[in-house]
Amino acid sequence: MKKTAVFPGSFDPFTKGHEAVVKKGARLFDEIIIAVGVNESKVSFFNLEKRLNHIKALFADLPAIKVVTYNSLTVDLCKEQNADFILRGLRDTRDFEYEKSIAFLNEQLGGIETVFLLTELKYAPINSTIVREISKNNGDISHFVTLSEKLV
Ligand code: ADP
Numbered sequence: 768m769k770k771t772a773v774f775p776g777s778f779d780p781f782t783k784g785h786e787a788v789v790k791k792g793a794r795l796f797d798e799i800i801i802a803v804g805v806n807e808s809k810v811s812f813f814n815l816e817k818r819l820n821h822i823k824a825l826f827a828d829l830p831a832i833k834v835v836t837y838n839s840l841t842v843d844l845c846k847e848q849n850a851d852f853i854l855r856g857l858r859d860t861r862d863f864e865y866e867k868s869i870a871f872l873n874e875q876l877g878g879i880e881t882v883f884l885l886t887e888l889k890y891a892p893i894n895s896t897i898v899r900e901i902s903k904n905n906g907d908i909s910h911f912v913t914l915s916e917k918l919v
Contacts, residue, residue: 769797769798770795770796770797770798770851770852771796771797771798771799771800771848771849771850771851771852772792772796772798772799772800772850772851772852772853772854772882773800773802773841773844773845773848773850773852773853773854774792774799774800774801774802774854774855775802775837775841775844775853775855776801776802776803776804777804777811777895778801778803778818778895779812779813779818779895779899780812780813780818780821780895780898780899780908780912780915780918781801781818781821781822781825781912782890782893782894782895782898782911782912783890783893783911783912783913784856784858784886784887784890784891784893784894785856785886786825786913787856787887787890788854788856788884788886789801789826789832789854791884792882792884793829793831793832795882796831796852796854798831798832798833798850799831799832799833799854800833800834800835800848800850801822801826801832801833801835802835802836802837802841802844803815803818803819803822803834803835803836803837804836804838805836805837805838807838812899812902812903813899813902813918815836817917817918817919818918819834819836820917821912821914821917821918822834824914824917825913835848840876840877841853841873841879842873842876842877842879843877845877845879846877850879851879852879852880852881852882853870853873853879853880853881853882854881854882854884855869855870855881855882855883855884856883856884856886857883857884857885857886858885858886858891858892858894859891863883866881866883869881870883893911897911898911898912
């Protein structure tokens with residue numbers, strides 16, 4: 768049976784940390800659906816269209832990686848996409864504590880199993896909030912984001 772995982776997140780922006788998680792996940796799953804959460808009441812920093820094009824460009828040569836947007840419960844998106852798994856990245860114990868509660872909820876809500884993967888060690892300190900701050904102050908985000916020119 769085809770194994771599909773949804774990798775949900777805000778991805779504002781999609782960093783090298785996220786990229787490493789998807790690449791590792793691609794060794795486990797037949798298909799990974801990167802799901803960019805769109806929240807009407809939350810304004811993103813990077814433009815949605817650019818964020819989507821950026822992620823698509825990153826995985827252009829990997830047909831098993833798809834990119835979608837969603838504004839529903841993650842478990843409902845999983846059902847819609849026939850995905851039995853949610854993929855999430857872990858950087859540290861703080862991520863783990865937070866992710867653990869969400870994972871239990873998603874299992875109860877939709878019977879969806881969450882698979883956690885560590886990012887590459889060198890990307891563990893990267894987080895989207897800091898990348899946004901650097902960008903706001905006209906700093907160079909290319910250390911943290913591959914193909915960052917597609918975002919600005
Ligand atoms: P959310 O707003 O849902 O936390 P993010 O876009 O911040 O979405 O992150 C999506 C996923 O990527 C989460 O599982 C998060 O823990 C993980 N993640 C974020 N940054 C990194 C990183 N540098 N390395 C590995 N995983 C990361």
